[in-house]
Amino acid sequence: MEETGKYKKGRQAPEPTLKRLPGYLYYLEQVREDGILNISAPTIGKDLSCDPTQVVKDLAFTGVKGKPRVGYNVYELIHSLEEYMGHNQVNEAFLIGAGNLGSALMAYQQEQALGLRIIAAFDIDKKKIGENIGGVHILEYSKLFSLSGRLNVKIAILTTPNQAAQEVAEDLINCGIKAIWNFTSVNLNLPEGIIVQNTSIGSYAAVLLRRLNDAGNNL
Amino acid sequence: MEETGKYKKGRQAPEPTLKRLPGYLYYLEQVREDGILNISAPTIGKDLSCDPTQVVKDLAFTGVKGKPRVGYNVYELIHSLEEYMGHNQVNEAFLIGAGNLGSALMAYQQEQALGLRIIAAFDIDKKKIGENIGGVHILEYSKLFSLSGRLNVKIAILTTPNQAAQEVAEDLINCGIKAIWNFTSVNLNLPEGIIVQNTSIGSYAAVLLRRLNDAGNNL
DNA sequence: CTTTAATAAAGAATTTATTCTTTATTTGTT
DNA sequence: AACAAATAAAGAATAAATTCTTTATTAAAG
Ligand SMILES: NC(=O)c1ccc[n+]([C@@H]2O[C@H](COP(=O)([O-])OP(=O)(O)OC[C@H]3O[C@@H](n4cnc5c(N)ncnc54)[C@H](O)[C@@H]3O)[C@@H](O)[C@H]2O)c1
Ligand SMILES: NC(=O)c1ccc[n+]([C@@H]2O[C@H](COP(=O)([O-])OP(=O)(O)OC[C@H]3O[C@@H](n4cnc5c(N)ncnc54)[C@H](O)[C@@H]3O)[C@@H](O)[C@H]2O)c1
Numbered sequence: 001m002e003e004t005g006k007y008k009k010g011r012q013a014p015e016p017t018l019k020r021l022p023g024y025l026y027y028l029e030q031v032r033e034d035g036i037l038n039i040s041a042p043t044i045g046k047d048l049s050c051d052p053t054q055v056v057k058d059l060a061f062t063g064v065k066g067k068p069r070v071g072y073n074v075y076e077l078i079h080s081l082e083e084y085m086g087h088n089q090v091n092e093a094f095l096i097g098a099g100n101l102g103s104a105l106m107a108y109q110q111e112q113a114l115g116l117r118i119i120a121a122f123d124i125d126k127k128k129i130g131e132n133i134g135g136v137h138i139l140e141y142s143k144l145f146s147l148s149g150r151l152n153v154k155i156a157i158l159t160t161p162n163q164a165a166q167e168v169a170e171d172l173i174n175c176g177i178k179a180i181w182n183f184t185s186v187n188l189n190l191p192e193g194i195i196v197q198n199t200s201i202g203s204y205a206a207v208l209l210r211r212l213n214d215a216g217n218n219l
Numbered sequence: 220m221e222e223t224g225k226y227k228k229g230r231q232a233p234e235p236t237l238k239r240l241p242g243y244l245y246y247l248e249q250v251r252e253d254g255i256l257n258i259s260a261p262t263i264g265k266d267l268s269c270d271p272t273q274v275v276k277d278l279a280f281t282g283v284k285g286k287p288r289v290g291y292n293v294y295e296l297i298h299s300l301e302e303y304m305g306h307n308q309v310n311e312a313f314l315i316g317a318g319n320l321g322s323a324l325m326a327y328q329q330e331q332a333l334g335l336r337i338i339a340a341f342d343i344d345k346k347k348i349g350e351n352i353g354g355v356h357i358l359e360y361s362k363l364f365s366l367s368g369r370l371n372v373k374i375a376i377l378t379t380p381n382q383a384a385q386e387v388a389e390d391l392i393n394c395g396i397k398a399i400w401n402f403t404s405v406n407l408n409l410p411e412g413i414i415v416q417n418t419s420i421g422s423y424a425a426v427l428l429r430r431l432n433d434a435g436n437n438l
Numbered sequence: 439c440t441t442t443a444a445t446a447a448a449g450a451a452t453t454t455a456t457t458c459t460t461t462a463t464t465t466g467t468t
Numbered sequence: 469a470a471c472a473a474a475t476a477a478a479g480a481a482t483a484a485a486t487t488c489t490t491t492a493t494t495a496a497a498g
Binding site for chain 2: 473474475476477478
């Protein structure tokens with residue numbers, strides 16, 4: 001029978017779900033290391049302090065199937081999550097601005113599966129050129145233009161100081177970059193169609209502070 | 220007239236709103252630097268690429284009042300946001316694990332108003348003890364216990380490696396810490412009432428990758 | 439072989455957040 | 469002084485996300 005609109009399958013996971021998936025993945029890798037073969041949504045929910053039906057619904061978006069009385073196969077689940085998040089394809093990225101945060105991210109990508117691979121970093125600081133952090137070489141910024149011509153990199157991680165962000169972002173677009181993971185506070189002004197993923201850790205601080213104040217008022 | 224339930228004032232901003240507030244604050248500080256005295260929600264919306272009525276609703280939670288045909292007074296608005304987010308009170312924090320990310324955060328707090336002040340960092344690595352990063356002294360981890368007895372610090376930023384996270388978190392609770400800003404991937408298991416703010420940058424990567432894939436399919 | 443308990447999956451209801459609409463206020467203009 | 473335009477604010481409608489409920493499937497126990 002033909003699929004009607006109402007019952008169309010394979011709807012895209014909503015953003016809140018998508019943001020939870022990396023958390024499941026890390027957790028499941030730990031579970032796998034413990035030699036556990038099957039795991040149920042109620043168990044996941046308990047360990048991650050979240051609603052078990054939400055776990056079921058979240059995981060269902062990846063297409064994985066669980067079995068009643070058994071749960072999910074841990075390997076299948078990990079594979080399904082990685083597949084869904086696009087970790088199996090190669091997602092190469094440049095990093096611009098190898099300072100405090102940039103260096104941290106280069107170190108981080110080694111241990112943690114972010115789903116993308118930083119293949120080169122660029123900086124204008126002569127002292128940093130030539131360094132290797134987390135397996136990533138730091139190159140002179142001007143090399144960005146020639147290198148991007150040869151490689152087909154679509155993603156850039158922007159960790160320059162705020163005042164350089166807009167200008168660097170424009171350069172990146174000229175180099176064929178389609179998506180910018182923006183860690184600066186600047187609201188980049190770029191052509192239609194360019195993906196800008198703003199990333200504000202200040203948001204988390206705001207939530208933390210309120211929760212703390214709320215708790216304090218109940219004492 | 221007495222306030223009925225339906226019209227109760229001062230309802231707490233929902234979390235999505237709260238997470239947007241730091242973005243407004245940074246933007247408005249730039250606006251202020253440009254010498255602009257008043258700003259309207261439509262202008263903010265255009266600059267930040269978001270819905271102007273959402274801007275109005277978000278800002279209303281801080282208690283600020285705007286004027287038709289004029290907009291908001293930039294100074295008032297900044298003050299109101301800072302007040303609402305608790306930036307005026309002293310929010311002292313310890314940082315545990317002065318590695319790549321910890322160092323980046325120490326450098327960051329100087330320039331950016333996160334609403335909290337890191338007053339000391341702790342590490343077990345002898346090479347790091349004594350260093351000063353972003354105005355923060357790095358102390359021997361064991362000093363945490365004596366120091367927390369004298370000071371009344373409620374917040375800790377956890378940036379140790381994953382495998383140390385649970386143990387360190389337990390130490391922190393014993394030192395009187397009430398809220399942990401957790402940057403590790405570990406799902407901490409702590410007593411009721413302790414606030415744990417998990418912070419996953421992997422979530423942003425997941426969203427970025429999907430947006431890029433979605434865009435790619437439309438070519 | 440039947441029954442029972444656990445659980446995934448699907449669907450409904452509720453809650454929450456965003457967007458749209460209307461109203462009222464304020465300033466500048468004629 | 470009356471009028472027009474811009475805009476904040478309040479309210480209504482829509483959309484989205486979460487939580488609750490029911491159903492059906494499976495494996496284990498009797
Ligand atoms: N440090 C953090 O924890 C943190 C957290 C969130 C966001 N941020 C933001 O990330 C950005 C970087 O922060 P940071 O602490 O790493 O700063 P940083 O000064 O340590 O690093 C910036 C790097 O960019 C390089 N750079 C400057 N101009 C450049 C240009 N035109 N082209 C290429 N490289 C250039 C500098 O040489 C430096 O190495 C800032 O916008 C900051 O607000 C930082
Ligand atoms: N680097 C990043 O960009 C990034 C981003 C997000 C999350 N994280 C997470 O943040 C954590 C830290 O990452 P990092 O890259 O800074 O690692 P890192 O190894 O550079 O830093 C960890 C620091 O903690 C110290 N440490 C180890 N055990 C300790 C203990 N018991 N008590 C006190 N200090 C101790 C180490 O000496 C080191 O200085 C990890 O869990 C990582 O997954 C990192």
